[in-house]
Amino acid sequence: MTDPYYITTAISYPNGRPHIGHAYEAIAADAIARYHRLAGRDVYFQTGTDEHGLKMDQAARARGISARELADEMSGYFQEMARTFNISHDRFIRTTEPAHHAASQALWQAMADAGDIYADRYEGWYSVRDEAFYDEKELIDGPDGEKLSPEGSPVAWTAEEGWFFRLSAFQDRLLAYYDAHPAFILPESRRNEVIAFVRGGLNDLSISRASFDWGVKVPGSPDHVMYVWVDALTNYLTGVGYPHDPERLARWWPADLHVIGKDIVRFHAVYWPAFLMSAGLPLPKTVFGHGHVLDRGVKMSKSLGNVVDPQDLAMRYGVDPVRYFLLREVSFGQDGSYAADAIVTRANADLANGLGNLAQRCLSIIAKNVNGMVPNPQAGSQDPDLAGAGIKAAVDQAMAQLSPNRALEAIWEAVGDANRYFADNAPWALRKTDPAAADTVLYHTAEAVRRLAILVRWAVPGSADRLLDQLAQGADARDFAALATPLVPGTPLPAPAGIFPRLEGEKAG
Structure with missing residues (x-):
């Protein structure tokens, strides 16, 4: 048991x-x-x-x-x-x-x-x-x-x-x-x-x-x-x-x-x-x-008219962006501040431009150029170890200390690494001269997205599951044990769709 x-x-x-x-x-x-x-x-x-x-x-x-x-x-x-x-x-x-x-x-x-x-x-x-x-x-x-x-x-x-x-x-x-x-x-x-x-x-x-x-x-x-x-x-x-x-x-x-x-x-x-x-x-x-969630540093109260209805937040920004903002921005145990423009800025930077953009660009190229199937990496190619065991260990350490904000910081460091790997290797350009090498880059990037989606499921469960759907991962392949089971080349993938739409606001950036 x-x-x-x-x-x-x-x-x-x-x-x-x-x-x-x-x-x-x-x-x-x-x-x-x-x-x-x-x-x-x-x-x-x-x-x-x-x-x-x-x-x-x-x-x-x-x-x-x-x-x-x-x-x-x-x-x-x-x-x-x-x-x-x-x-x-x-x-x-x-x-x-x-x-x-x-x-x-x-x-x-x-x-x-x-x-x-x-x-x-x-x-x-x-x-x-x-x-x-x-x-x-x-x-x-x-x-x-x-x-x-x-x-x-x-x-x-x-x-x-x-x-x-x-x-x-x-x-x-x-x-x-x-x-x-x-x-x-x-x-x-x-x-x-x-x-x-x-x-x-x-x-x-x-x-x-x-x-x-x-x-x-x-x-x-x-x-x-x-x-x-x-x-x-x-x-x-x-x-x-x-x-x-x-x-x-x-x-x-x-x-x-x-x-x-x-x-x-x-x-x-x-x-x-x-x-x-x-x-x-x-x-x-x-x-x-x-701690308390404050309105730009001020405690919320009905008399001040600054009480925030969470249902309104969910409708305006989406459930997972609000979840992510609160978990990432507030150091667990301390007071944290809420502001509408801060939700927009954080969600756009990390979710839309970070993980969402990485997934969308990679999966769109796969859909267009690899017949919508998981690419086949070159034999003997070096695994860049994106979102690998080191990131999982950092997440485990942060959560053992009841610090979800630090766990998310570790995951988004890996998001940054994966985005840099993808941009530096430019598989859309590489395909013109070395299609096999381009497929290798796409494979490792898609595998990074899979690992990242699993690692972040506890924070943004709905969005992470939609990402894993796009990677054709079954319900039994979504826990931490599944991190060790990589994508299988040749697996058909559904048509990609954006997971994290950009939010509009004062500082949509």
Whole structure:
């Protein structure tokens, strides 16, 4: 049985439609999942929507509909976004599913059985927008003197009876775990932030609500619903069979990678491991907090009117150009900037003028001069090793370090090498004096295009597959193992067609 690999996104909070940040996280996780599938691993990839909590309840009331109606409508938009961007998830989970309620209640009961849940009265600062509790020392002063969360959200003093989790009891255990598992929180900047937070002391966590009923019922306390983060984090267990399918759970858990936004690292790197420790379950191997996608350096917000609809981007520029731009331009783990002209410039330079132009020119000459068949290289001709083992090794190293942007840089170095080889050897001119030598150049160039298409399938899957179609490569010849099986001379090829049309924009160049 092949090696399992379990990767998740954070589940999105659907109190509004998806924005570019949601698309970026889904695309990044999808790229990593696809890379591991191409490498021969048995991948399970989960994404979904986090549909409970006070924020959803309030958003639904503001529209005069039920929270369930809002969840159904908005979750549909997130599923549509996943389809649009070719997200290859194995499961789209919704926290309103009965199986998820059962899993959340099972985790709660396990923590209660461990003695880590108790009844008390909560009084403190709470942000509905962040769905988070804050100490007085964490709050900042707003422009009008009001108290705000560290994220800049309004907070309100909240007091109610409820259930608490003994988070304070896990401070030393968490610090010891971080020390023993340096890859648990990545990148390093996020790890340092979490360690500093935990060293500053942990307070017990209020984990139930009685002021509204939109959530998972607390076992034995039907007037209370779980704090939304207890329920939300449990989705990662629900998807792999907890608690009713121990065989499935044993295969997939612990997760290899949680891909999340940097603003929810605390929940995933402090609360989540503490819950799992309490319940006696293994901890995920890595929590990776990626950065934000900014609008020319400015954080997007509805109030500024600069929120970008990913569906609009896909319609305007195409799915793979947007995927490629986000994966190539944003250093994974850091903030990155979006701009329409930057998408156009990058897509035209790398996709249209780079890989697309190479493929189109080579395959067009083959169609016109070699009867539309893979050319036959001269016996004993030297293989220029375009996009060979060295490039694959560089891609593997970058992806092992969770750096898709560096993996793409390595691939496009090979695109440049292949274009230079093709231009320097000029098979269209060489054909006039030495047709056999021209066929050799065309063969090696077409073979480079094949390798490049396979190497980049995790980033631009639709376009890469159309390239491989034009090279008559079957569905079973498209993973990394197939890199070692070169094109067979004489194979008939379909008529070539452009894969990456040039985009129009301010800097179409």
